[in-house]
Amino acid sequence: MDKQADIVVRLQTIFREELDLPNLQISSHSTPDDVDGWDSLATIRIVAAVEREFDREFEAAQIESIRSVGDLISMIAV
Amino acid sequence: MSSPARPELIFDHVGLVVQDLTSGFANVCSLLPIVAATRVYDDQVLGVSVQFLRDAGGVMFELIAPLGDNSPVAKIAASGRGVLNQIAYRVGNLAAAADYFRARGATPTGAAKPAIAFDGAPVQFFLTKEFVVVELIESEGASREFVPV
Numbered sequence: 001m002d003k004q005a006d007i008v009v010r011l012q013t014i015f016r017e018e019l020d021l022p023n024l025q026i027s028s029h030s031t032p033d034d035v036d037g038w039d040s041l042a043t044i045r046i047v048a049a050v051e052r053e054f055d056r057e058f059e060a061a062q063i064e065s066i067r068s069v070g071d072l073i074s075m076i077a078v
Numbered sequence: 079m080s081s082p083a084r085p086e087l088i089f090d091h092v093g094l095v096v097q098d099l100t101s102g103f104a105n106v107c108s109l110l111p112i113v114a115a116t117r118v119y120d121d122q123v124l125g126v127s128v129q130f131l132r133d134a135g136g137v138m139f140e141l142i143a144p145l146g147d148n149s150p151v152a153k154i155a156a157s158g159r160g161v162l163n164q165i166a167y168r169v170g171n172l173a174a175a176a177d178y179f180r181a182r183g184a185t186p187t188g189a190a191k192p193a194i195a196f197d198g199a200p201v202q203f204f205l206t207k208e209f210v211v212v213e214l215i216e217s218e219g220a221s222r223e224f225v226p227v
Contacts, residue, residue, distance in 0.1 A: 032153070037157075037159075039157065040151065040154065041154065041159075043187075044185050044205040045205065048183075057180075060176075060186035060187075060188055060189040060202070061189045
């Protein structure tokens with residue numbers, strides 16, 4: 001499994017837990033507009049979980065710029 | 079390395095998200111002992127319209143309604159999830175308070191921004207580990223003018 005695929009798998013686990021959607025399928029193109037329950041509060045819960053999962057701490061401006069799963073992947077992969 | 083000391087945090091208000099301020103104001107005033115209110119502040123930068131209310135016990139509420147297509151509270155207002163939205167505190171130094179919150183596991187929702195309702199004073203929001211949103215306002219005291227309702 002390549003690095004991006006591994007990130008997506010781990011992100012999918014986080015999204016499923018934070019949004020309480022056990023069958024949710026995400027891709028790098030997923031956005032709040034096409035994922036049920038993904039609102040601004042959910043974004044921050046997801047970011048907090050991502051920071052724990054990947055042992056990272058993002059800048060406030062980075063967090064604010066998240067518009068898609070792809071944005072999260074880019075932040076993690078740096 | 080030692081953790082930053084806790085800054086002085088002065089309670090300011092509880093934020094409630096409503097679908098619109100007209101009906102939200104009427105509903106809250108009919109239910110709670112609201113005695114005074116401010117004017118409405120439309121804040122294009124934060125994407126919200128807000129109005130502050132004070133109850134008979136001196137507790138301050140902020141009604142928050144979506145403003146614009148990309149308002150951060152649009153989905154919350156529509157879904158009803160998370161409408162008891164935030165607890166706000168005033169601080170003397172936002173950067174220092176932000177460091178303190180970050181060091182204790184709170185996650186910023188974004189960078190600090192000026193807020194019209196606080197005369198352009200910077201505000202920043204954090205989600206605590208208990209999933210409580212805390213707004214920090216760099217202001218010694220608000221100049222909001224209340225009138226009886």
